[in-house]
Amino acid sequence: xxxxxxxxxxxxxxxxxxxxxxxxxxxxxxxxxxxxxxxxxxxxxxxxxxxxxxxxxxxxxxxxxxxxxxxxxxxxxxxxxxxxxxxxxxxxxxxxxxxxxxxxxxxxxxxxxxxxxxxxxxxxxxxxxxxxxxxxxxxxxxxxxxxxxxxxxxxxxxxxxxxxxxxxxxxxxxxxxxxxxxxxxxxxxxxxxxxxxxxxxxxxxxxxxxxxxxxxxxxxxxxxxxxxxxxxxxxxxxxxxxxxxxxxxxxxxxxxxxxxxxxxxxxxxxxxxxxxxxxxxxxxxxxxxxxxxxxxxxxxxxxxxxxxxxxxxxxxxxxxxxxxxxxxx
Amino acid sequence: xxxxxxxxxxxxxxxxxxxxxxxxxxxxxxxxxxxxxxxxxxxxxxxxxxxxxxxxxxxxxxxxxxxxxxxxxxxxxxxxxxxxxxxxxxxxxxxxxxxxxxxxxxxxxxxxxxxxxxxxxxxxxxxxxxxxxxxxxxxxxxxxxxxxxxxxxxxxxxxxxxxxxxxxxxxxxxxxxxxxxxxxxxxxxxxxxxxxxxxxxxxxxxxxxxxxxxxxxxxxxxxxxxxxxxxxxxxxxxxxxxxxxxxxxxxxxxxxxxxxxxxxxxxxxxxxxxxxxxxxxxxxxxxxxxxxxxxxxxxxxxxxxxxxxxxxxxxxxxxxxxxxxxxxx
Numbered sequence: 182x183x184x185x186x187x188x189x190x191x192x193x194x195x196x197x198x199x200x201x202x203x204x205x206x207x208x209x210x211x212x213x214x215x216x217x218x219x220x221x222x223x224x225x226x227x228x229x230x231x232x233x234x235x236x237x238x239x240x241x242x243x244x245x246x247x248x249x250x251x252x253x254x255x256x257x258x259x260x261x262x263x264x265x266x267x268x269x270x271x272x273x274x275x276x277x278x279x280x281x282x283x284x285x286x287x288x289x290x291x292x293x294x295x296x297x298x299x300x301x302x303x304x305x306x307x308x309x310x311x312x313x314x315x316x317x318x319x320x321x322x323x324x325x326x327x328x329x330x331x332x333x334x335x336x337x338x339x340x341x342x343x344x345x346x347x348x349x350x351x352x353x354x355x356x357x358x359x360x361x362x363x364x365x366x367x368x369x370x371x372x373x374x375x376x377x378x379x380x381x382x383x384x385x386x387x388x389x390x391x392x393x394x395x396x397x398x399x400x401x402x403x404x405x406x407x408x409x410x411x412x413x414x415x416x417x418x419x420x421x422x423x424x425x426x427x428x429x430x431x432x433x434x435x436x437x438x439x440x441x442x443x444x445x446x447x448x449x450x451x452x453x454x455x456x457x458x459x460x461x462x463x464x465x466x467x468x469x470x471x472x473x474x475x476x477x478x479x480x481x482x483x484x485x486x487x488x489x490x491x492x493x494x495x496x497x498x499x500x501x502x503x504x505x506x507x508x509x510x
Numbered sequence: 511x512x513x514x515x516x517x518x519x520x521x522x523x524x525x526x527x528x529x530x531x532x533x534x535x536x537x538x539x540x541x542x543x544x545x546x547x548x549x550x551x552x553x554x555x556x557x558x559x560x561x562x563x564x565x566x567x568x569x570x571x572x573x574x575x576x577x578x579x580x581x582x583x584x585x586x587x588x589x590x591x592x593x594x595x596x597x598x599x600x601x602x603x604x605x606x607x608x609x610x611x612x613x614x615x616x617x618x619x620x621x622x623x624x625x626x627x628x629x630x631x632x633x634x635x636x637x638x639x640x641x642x643x644x645x646x647x648x649x650x651x652x653x654x655x656x657x658x659x660x661x662x663x664x665x666x667x668x669x670x671x672x673x674x675x676x677x678x679x680x681x682x683x684x685x686x687x688x689x690x691x692x693x694x695x696x697x698x699x700x701x702x703x704x705x706x707x708x709x710x711x712x713x714x715x716x717x718x719x720x721x722x723x724x725x726x727x728x729x730x731x732x733x734x735x736x737x738x739x740x741x742x743x744x745x746x747x748x749x750x751x752x753x754x755x756x757x758x759x760x761x762x763x764x765x766x767x768x769x770x771x772x773x774x775x776x777x778x779x780x781x782x783x784x785x786x787x788x789x790x791x792x793x794x795x796x797x798x799x800x801x802x803x804x805x806x807x808x809x810x811x812x813x814x815x816x817x818x819x820x821x822x823x824x825x826x827x828x829x830x831x832x833x834x835x836x837x838x839x
Binding site: 255256257258259260261262287288289290291292294317330331332333335337345347349354356358362380381390406407408410411412413414416417418419420421423424425427430431432449451452453455456457459460463464466467470471472473474475476 | 584585586587588589590591616617618619620621623646659660661662664666674676678683685687691709710719735736737739740741742743745746747748749750752753754756759760761778780781782784785786788789792793795796799800801802803804805
């Protein structure tokens with residue numbers, strides 16, 4: 182199944198080299214490459230290296246401006262609005278969460294609403310970022326319309342991922358969940374394995390709930406988590422991101438993933454340490470009380486495994502990145 | 511089905527009279543009564559007047575202290591920790607959201623973490639409160655352990671309701687959702703109607719997903735929304751509430767609903783108006799773009815209907831409240 186494993190440092194440095202070859206400054210190439218490489222290393226293969234080719238195409242099509250840095254539009258106390266100026270989505274998102282963390286250290290909590298950005302790749306990255314700084318991090322993005330509301334057959338909502346990250350000494354708890362029960366990537370992978378989904382994942386063409394991934398891909402009707410509940414949650418996440426950022430809402434974003442720009446995001450950080458040291462012990466006791474695994478645990482295991490054995494890469498994509506990186510040498 | 515309808519003013523004033531008869535100050539009786547009456551008027555029959563008998567029993571058992579007011583424990587900028595001192599849960603929660611709103615007006619956003627409180631009745635009340643003040647309101651509570659984590663059969667998580675409220679001129683959007691697909695109240699109501707659930711709602715005794723409400727009541731294994739996703743969300747909500755409030759986590763709360771005290775809650779308000787006026791128009795456009803109903807819409811319809819026709823009450827409970835209210839006259 183895994184064709185090729187690459188040492189993390191080689192993956193990271195090659196990505197950074199490719200980004201420098203594309204014109205990124207050294208500092209921005211390093212951070213952007215690290216976010217891509219860590220995502221693959223953490224086992225989120227759909228949103229790391231494998232997204233790099235689309236990222237390249239969107240740069241070439243001038244839909245992502247590699248030199249754009251976010252710009253502060255307005256601020257009031259611990260709440261700030263930034264314009265992402267269609268810069269690289271992961272750099273914009275990292276900058277926004279970093280700014281929320283700084284605000285949280287000062288004010289106890291802080292929030293950044295970001296308009297006019299591009300795909301942030303793995304949302305969980307910014308949760309790990311907050312937890313690594315000792316903060317509770319909550320963030321979400323809106324997306325192109327790709328999820329029908331409960332009761333509708335037409336995709337007018339977005340599969341807006343929601344991230345909750347909680348710092349914990351025994352391993353941060355990081356929930357990174359989309360609003361559909363299974364992403365299109367998960368549906369495709371399941372179909373390719375010739376399997377059925379473990380639970381209903383959407384509707385078939387006749388409007389019946391089904392575990393057949395191909396039927397859901399064909400109908401374009403994935404199921405929101407909790408049916409009407411996930412549908413409602415998708416709506417309010419879109420509203421908050423667009424209202425606070427002053428940017429586009431899902432209904433205004435082009436439905437083509439290659440043209441998914443101008444999206445709106447929200448980043449919240451809370452610093453429990455400003456209220457005292459006891460939150461660490463509370464987090465540890467809660468995790469210790471569980472009789473199951475928890476969100477983030479599998480990430481840490483995959484990270485350790487991939488750091489030891491090498492990070493699995495798709496050979497074609499890897500070769501493409503190496504070629505770009507070598508083009509400048 | 512509806513045996514008796516009472517004018518809203520009569521419901522409210524009778525509840526306030528009963529609370530005064532129990533020893534509540536006039537101001538606190540008015541607010542507490544309004545929160546109970548509005549919940550029933552809004553059609554959330556399980557958490558309004560029908561909860562009043564349990565509220566009474568917990569007051570009589572000295573598990574709720576009717577005179578306790580929340581006390582500021584620590585604060586840092588826009589983040590505050592309060593001790594609810596086992597006061598009436600709806601008064602404590604209303605106070606906390608009000609304080610978060612004040613902080614949001616000053617700092618753009620504000621949060622209150624509340625420890626040591628009691629059941630807040632309808633969580634949506636505090637969302638409507640925030641939206642009514644022009645704020646985005648996000649809040650949640652932890653609960654007694656009543657939801658098995660995904661992969662477990664033992665209830666160690668709570669059915670922690672999560673509220674997202676977004677102000678909108680054409681009707682606020684208020685999502686008030688528990689972490690289980692169906693509450694125990696909804697399961698009982700479905701069973702009494704002799705119906706099956708519209709979708710799987712939990713596991714039967716043999717561990718199979720089922721639409722039979724009685725089988726889920728017997729197994730005590732309701733299904734988290736989105737299976738593993740709702741399970742993870744329940745965990746992080748508990749962690750954030752307990753860590754920031756310094757209070758109890760679900761695993762420390764007694765499993766008996768009549769002894770469910772010392773719970774932890776979190777209230778966040780964001781004031782979009784501090785960044786400019788455009789958020790109102792954005793909210794309106796998003797709601798207008800929908801081809802389905804949205805959370806809060808049905809509440810407004812039921813509210814209008816019940817204000818016009820009278821609020822439906824359960825005769826036995828209503829008689830009990832009237833008797834208490836008349837005991838002091």
